[in-house]
Amino acid sequence: MSAEELIAGESGQGGIEVEGRFILFPNKPLPELDSPSSRAYQVQDLQDSDGKRPLFVLVSDHPFPPRLDSLLAMRNMEHPNLLRPIFWQVVFWPPLERGAFTAIFEKPQGGKLMDSLTSVIKPVHEEGLVETYITPLVGVLKEYNARGLSHRCIRPDNLFFADKERNHVLLGEGFMVPPGYVQNVMFETIENGMCHPLGRSTGAVDEDFYALGVTLLFLVSGRAPAVGTDDDILIINKIEQSSYAALARKERVPKSVKEFLRGVISDDPVDSWSLEDIAFWLDGRRVSPQQPVMPPRANRPIKIAGKDYFTGRSLAHGLFRNWDVALKVIQETDLETWAMRSVGDDVLATAISTVMARAALAEGGETSEMAISWLCMVMDPKGPVRYRTFAAMIDGFGRYMMQAHKDEAEAKLFTDIVFSELPVMWIHNRYGDDTEGAPFLRGIERLRYLLKQTTYGFGFERCLYELNPSMPCGSPLIADFYVEEPNDLLPALEKVPPELQEKTLPMDRHIAAFIAGRFKHDTDSMLKDLSNRGDPNMVVLATLRMFAVMQWKMGPNKLPAISQWIGRFLGPIMNNYHNLKTREMIQEFLPQMIKKGSLVEILNLLDDPARRQGDANGYWHAVDEYAAAKVEVEMLTMEMETQGPRTILAGHRISAMVAFFIAVLIIATMAVTL
């Protein structure tokens, strides 16, 4: 069925009705309101017959879940400069032919500030910048900060205007994608810029102000800062010149705003402006712009793949980005001497020396790939955990898994990293003995615990669902249904097309892990049975048991399709009962239960503990009785065949007794008569 047919099938008007209030129109796109992660479409509000309040919907067209924490905060976060969703829901989206997360917003009258980051606009004047942008957007970020959240999607093409005059700015959504996932490197701090887009940190107000600063720089110059610069070069420039210098370059930034921008586009959290500093600045208290503290720069750069690296931090990035030659560079370059003499950083030289000695010890004299990671870590303690193609902040591990689980090699690489020393080293390197690192250490321990267990309900998949609370179930059976909550699982399975039901049970590693991670009930014993690969019946029964418990706890009461699906595999389960009459009884009632769609009743019919126990006891009793009877029959038969001597003996014994008693009787009678 084509997308057009699917759309037409959803609604007579070519729209999809949601909650009986909104009609979403997949055939009426609004490309001017698209975001890098979502497509915009027209929406009709059935409660707004006059059309006074036009709406639009953003439909997420990427596979990653929305940010649940931000989304939930939207319920009570009301700020005039925030484009807040009116309603959100997962909807089956015909153009994608699968379920997709959608969020409905009031359509901003003034549209978007700019279509894309390549657009060029008229530079915004200093005064307009403060009044129209800085003050309102700082207000929004304060709201986020007050709730312990970060926006992580601040960029010029995510700014809108509520009015046609374009005076009332609105900050666009920041929940449709993982933190920083769609952000260009220019809007990300150095360390987040180095990461895989999914491995970026959740961040806090500092990361948001950094992005706000870069956005303002954009507005001041009218075009993207450092436009046309390669991401890696931009990162190196940020490291070696400071972010502000690398981005602002020779742009003419008004002096008063420069102070603010230097304060927020800071590479050092200590120097970075706090909300209080910003409030002072907005109150008009101007201070001289701070000069950033630059890292020590080497006199002589280290060259990798034709690029010069002048600082330890930039070299760390260079080694990571040129992993194939990094080992050769380490082996052929005396990094310790370079750090001591050229950079003039004795601390760094000592750290490099320690790492190299450790690497040599660990590998019996050979420097390994792991040493590259260790070196990156000591040369750039703020940077991400890096190994081969992996680069993620410690709190981005979970989100990185959303990508890695699709690729076996990436998943293995991730698992190797978790079990290596890298994460713990990174945490100690970053936080020392500070308690701030404790939750991350616990997180790594938990990851290792779950990854070690390869049975159903554990392993990579379980980590995926535990670390990403809004991650939909990735089972191929229900991937199109966007199952985010356990109570959506059974209804989704109910809709799985029959051709997919033929050969497999409605259970796989993803479904098991999803239930184990999200369903707040004890599933351990069922998971154990699910992993019993030696006994397929046990797996079927565990699946039935798990789904029956879910149906009992969350409904729906009727699940005929799943009942029929599982019913196909129940034949051998009936044979678990030895008693043929019990089997006949089950065979008689099972079709009725399946038709009824009650997994609970099917389970009770098949797995009644008292019946099962009685059956087992009866069976073994019957086995014993049969065997005893067999032995007795054999013995009697043998006796009948060979009874001559024994019977004769018995006969002689009886005859002797009879004769004796007759004699006694007669003699006694005679004696008495006489």
Add this chain to the structure above:
Amino acid sequence: MADPAGDQPEAKSNIKLVGFFVVIAAAVVALPTIILLGLGLIPTFVAFKIDPYRRLRYATRCVGSMNLTAAMPYVLQLWGGRNDVDAAFAILGDPMSWMVMFGGAAVGWGFYLGLPSVVQIFLTMQAEQRVIFLTERQQKLVEEWGEVITTQQRPT
């Protein structure tokens, strides 16, 4: 203290000695009865001699019981009348008394030789009934639990 093992043969020979004197005494005191029973119980002595049961003596018991029962009226006749050797020989001189005493022995032999066949028939019938009952029970078990129970064994 004397060795008990060493005393045993001596005690046995003592019993035999006592028995000998008792028989001599009985022969002196009840010679007519001894003569009567000695000749009347010849079938019993023969049975004793040829008894296949050397220890339990079933043939001797059978023949002896009936032989003695048949001889008892003549013994009582002797004891109730003239109890001398002539009287004993007078009884023995009557062919009827021989027929009665030996007939009793024949009845004993009849018991001994006939009853085992009767017992065999009875036991066979009993075993056959039990086999039929057990087979039917097995069939019912198979109907209830399936053929599998015919080969299954309870795990130890």
